[in-house]
Amino acid sequence: MNVPVLNASGCLDALTAPEVAATLDAFVTKTVTPLPREGNPPPRIAEVDGWMLNSIGLQNPGIEVFSTSVLPRLQDLGVPLWVSVGGFSSSDYKTCCERLDDLDAAQVIELNLSCPNVDEAPETVVELVQASRSATSKPLYAKLSPATPDIAELARSVADAGANGLSLVNTLRGLALDQATLRPRLALGTGGASGPALRPIALACVYACANAVELPIVGIGGVMSGADVIDFIAAGASAVALGTVLFADPLSPARIRDELERARSRGYSSAVEIRRLAHGLAFASRT
Amino acid sequence: MKGQHAVLGSGSSQTQVLGTARRERLTVVDNEAVGPYVLLRLERSGMEPGVPGQFFMLEAPGQLLPRPMSLCLAPPGELAFLLEPIGPGTRALAALAPQERIYVLGPLGNGFDLAVERPVLVAGGIGLAPMPYLSEALGGPPALLGFRSERHAEAARLLPGAEVVVEPRLVTELLPGEPSDILACGPEPMLEAVRELAPSAQLAWEAPMACGYGACYGCVVEVEGRYIRLCIEGPVL
Numbered sequence: 059m060n061v062p063v064l065n066a067s068g069c070l071d072a073l074t075a076p077e078v079a080a081t082l083d084a085f086v087t088k089t090v091t092p093l094p095r096e097g098n099p100p101p102r103i104a105e106v107d108g109w110m111l112n113s114i115g116l117q118n119p120g121i122e123v124f125s126t127s128v129l130p131r132l133q134d135l136g137v138p139l140w141v142s143v144g145g146f147s148s149s150d151y152k153t154c155c156e157r158l159d160d161l162d163a164a165q166v167i168e169l170n171l172s173c174p175n176v177d178e179a180p181e182t183v184v185e186l187v188q189a190s191r192s193a194t195s196k197p198l199y200a201k202l203s204p205a206t207p208d209i210a211e212l213a214r215s216v217a218d219a220g221a222n223g224l225s226l227v228n229t230l231r232g233l234a235l236d237q238a239t240l241r242p243r244l245a246l247g248t249g250g251a252s253g254p255a256l257r258p259i260a261l262a263c264v265y266a267c268a269n270a271v272e273l274p275i276v277g278i279g280g281v282m283s284g285a286d287v288i289d290f291i292a293a294g295a296s297a298v299a300l301g302t303v304l305f306a307d308p309l310s311p312a313r314i315r316d317e318l319e320r321a322r323s324r325g326y327s328s329a330v331e332i333r334r335l336a337h338g339l340a341f342a343s344r345t
Numbered sequence: 346m347k348g349q350h351a352v353l354g355s356g357s358s359q360t361q362v363l364g365t366a367r368r369e370r371l372t373v374v375d376n377e378a379v380g381p382y383v384l385l386r387l388e389r390s391g392m393e394p395g396v397p398g399q400f401f402m403l404e405a406p407g408q409l410l411p412r413p414m415s416l417c418l419a420p421p422g423e424l425a426f427l428l429e430p431i432g433p434g435t436r437a438l439a440a441l442a443p444q445e446r447i448y449v450l451g452p453l454g455n456g457f458d459l460a461v462e463r464p465v466l467v468a469g470g471i472g473l474a475p476m477p478y479l480s481e482a483l484g485g486p487p488a489l490l491g492f493r494s495e496r497h498a499e500a501a502r503l504l505p506g507a508e509v510v511v512e513p514r515l516v517t518e519l520l521p522g523e524p525s526d527i528l529a530c531g532p533e534p535m536l537e538a539v540r541e542l543a544p545s546a547q548l549a550w551e552a553p554m555a556c557g558y559g560a561c562y563g564c565v566v567e568v569e570g571r572y573i574r575l576c577i578e579g580p581v582l
Binding site: 077097100108112114302306 | 448552555559560564567572
């Protein structure tokens with residue numbers, strides 16, 4: 059079973075750890091915005107009860123510097139590149155997509171529509187996808203928040219708006235307090251919660267969206283092992299992205315692939331086959 | 346990953362932070378109490394000790410993320426880390442028993458510049474951690490240590506010959522008047538005070554860190570209005 063393994067956006071710097079990026083099927087960049095951003099003040103990370111909280115705040119050099127000096131260096135790594143873009147209005151998304159549209163190095167654009175650590179755009183997720191679609195012909199993956207009342211309905215809407223795939227899911231907003239002082243442990247208070255505890259939530263989103271739309275899905279959320287990858291494929295993902303596990307173990311992509319290989323010996327040979335197990339025959343007959 | 350040993354990259358490019366680092370599962374030799382601190386001794390296996398002031402990411406059993414620790418001592422065949430058990434991660438590390446094994450990644454980051462003529466080591470509290478290995482590399486220069494209590498000051502035995510003060514006295518009171526090359530590690534207010542008195546001092550900073558190799562952007566510190574990653578640019582700045 060050949061499952062593409064990516065990194066979750068913001069969970070690897072391919073220029074400082076190219077040997078790790080080289081072990082991925084595609085490298086997803088940290089989110090880039092129209093203007094440079096220094097990001098949020100520290101402390102930016104905390105661990106609490108099996109969750110990691112982060113509040114980085116989209117630190118990035120801006121789309122112009124990214125396009126002219128970062129992207130060419132990434133291209134030299136020889137790994138397919140997905141560029142994550144974000145912003146604070148539909149015109150921000152449009153600006154980034156337009157800039158990337160004629161850059162061959164950017165194979166896919168992932169729309170970060172769900173960062174819990176910065177202000178949200180006033181427009182709806184669907185409007186942001188529409189604006190992005192109008193600015194580029196590149197494949198667009200919509201990265202959605204698990205904190206969505208009806209994610210299957212949202213998936214249908216972003217598909218109608220022109221998304222070519224879904225990245226499910228982003229982090230959930232969380233808060234950790236210092237036990238001695240009861241002050242928030244992160245400088246800005248809340249942060250995005252990730253790690254294995256996010257996995258069942260992400261799986262539920264993938265499962266629901268796989269039944270709702272025909273789009274390919276990148277499963278993201280607490281993937282720690284090959285067995286977790288199989289869960290995501292069974293739920294309906296066609297690829298997975300590694301987040302928190304990369305922080306704990308830069309060798310995790312290779313380890314997880316080895317574990318997937320061993321799963322083959324348990325008799326799992328195709329994605330369709332294991333999806334049938336999770337979804338029943340009705341789903342399998344659609345694929 | 347095949348087996349427990351893996352070399353990360355070829356080290357062919359200076360931009361490859363993991364170029365010289367390895368990730369291995371090391372066996373605990375012992376965990377010794379040093380005052381309220383703990384000296385965690387691990388079998389070295391194929392790991393390099395690196396430059397004093399560099400750090401390692403230590404798997405903390407039961408925790409999602411590893412914890413960054415600078416190397417305290419590098420006796421033959423071992424790597425030893427001085428910990429202060431104050432949170433779930435450091436308590437899990439302090440509770441390790443001989444023969445247990447943990448994954449260790451390193452050495453990482455930039456250590457101290459050892460090309461100094463008149464070195465003086467300055468440390469506060471757990472900032473003592475990198476000093477014994479640094480002292481050895483520099484041939485036992487003068488050292489000044491400050492602790493918050495007599496019990497904490499018991500850890501000074503890791504650096505024989507050091508001058509020791511206990512609060513309310515501060516280690517900065519001991520800084521020499523004559524020109525010297527200060528290499529310091531300790532709590533942020535102490536480092537700020539050292540920098541005030543000795544602007545050219547080499548300072549080893551600390552920050553919450555998820556990865557240790559530049560992936561997460563979690564460990565930034567502000568330098569001249571920019572946020573830089575301590576794991577890549579530091580921890581010695």
